[in-house]
Amino acid sequence: MGERYSHFTHRHRFAAWAAARASQRRWGAKTTAIVAAIESSGLSKLVAGRRAWPNTIAAFDRTHRDICRRIAERVQRKANKKSTFGHAAKVVAVYLKSMVILGPEHDSAFARLAHPPIDRILLKAIAGDVRLDMRLRRMCRDCNWTELNEDGYYGLIAELRKHGLDKPSFWMLERYWDPRRSR
DSSP, X not given: OOSOOOHHHHHHHHHHHHHHHHHOTTTOXXXXXXXXXXXXXXXXXXXXXXXXXXXXXXXXXXXHHHHHHHHHHHHHHHHOOOOOHHHHHXXXXXXXXXXXXXXXXTTSHHHHHSXXXXXXXXXXXXXXXXXXXXXXXXXXXXOOGGGOXXXXXXXXXXXXXXXXXXXXXXXXXXXXXXXXXXX
């Protein structure tokens, strides 16, 4: 154990484990493969380098897209498991939630821009909110996050933004997420 065990390392290990566990539905990839993909994607280096944090929607989405592609490709190649963009996006979202949003930087531009974890619980609750636009509700009702490709994922994100659900912080969309609604 040559590495210095720092608070960042401690948080990273937890965040990577949580992200792997949260994204495994219908993926079949092992936790170790997903954690290795996180570590090779540059995600932890991005979080550690606060000065390089994206602070616009365009910069965040560009960075997010690159990291998700790397994670999906790595899991597909190393674990021989079909990877969807939806799986990789959930990995990134849970990791950022654990490392940035739930931490002292929760009010940074990076935290406000970060996509929330998209899953069945969240989508079903949004679909059931009669105050929202019917097109958005239908999109959420019919969406299976484990099958989202890159275009479908960013189409959903664009629709959520169009309806202002990313304001004042995108993480606040999780007001719809309640684990008591899980199966």
